[in-house]
Amino acid sequence: MQITARQFEGWVIFDILGEIDLANSPTMRKVLLTEIKEKHAQKVFLNLTKVRYIDSSGIASLVEGLKASRDNGSRLILYGLNPSVREVMELSRLQKIFEIYDSEEQALAS
């Protein structure tokens, strides 16, 4: 898994590439929580277009990020979920808990 960050109008977008599993979800968790808790980002976007797989530890990291953002009064926004990631969200019944958009354009306009 690779994570790269880019800025857009003062917001941060994390582009994630590859598979999120037990081996690397702690990295994603740390990146997310640092951005939300320490840098107090008001909007954090996760571009999941190139994520082929996510396991329950990856979902747990996203849930932690979501909770932290709610505590901070900020927003964690996901977009570009492929069928595999979408299935896991649905199995977890989390698809209505997260802000999820199909495209970056829609996410940035939200």
Place this chain on the structure above:
Amino acid sequence: MHASSPRKKHGKRNCPHHAELLLRLSLESNPEALCLVRAALQRATEILHFNEPQSRAIVRSVDEALANVIRHAYEGRTGRPIEITCRRLLAKPRARNTQGLEIVLSDSGIPVDPKKLHGRRLEEIRPGGLGLHFMKQSMDVVEFRRDNGKNLLRMVKYLAPSRPGPKPEGE
């Protein structure tokens, strides 16, 4: 990680299936190995003609089961043995069940108490507790037992019977 795939038959007298060894993997409790297992399982499900959603369900279940072994049975310790055995289930003539894939995970970690194995309620929005839920949602059989000092997790996914396709025009 070691892999082998000799052909072997087994089965109980009343079992509606013949089983044929498809793949056996020996690995150590290392999260870095999970991606290799997923790739091998993915290929095995393709060979058995599972469709894409079924294939993803099987791969996800085995991945979650392995993660649980590493995190809970081995308490995060690396270098401990795990064996994965995959068998192709072949329905006997006149059996109602279809063909399928049986996967057995074996580890020598802390004994698992099947009574304590339950996923969290999905209404609770909190991290963790989803792996077992994914397995039970995705597989047709999920069974735990302790045998000879080992935890054994058996999972089965049956192939959905193929539906007859549309008749060619003119029939």
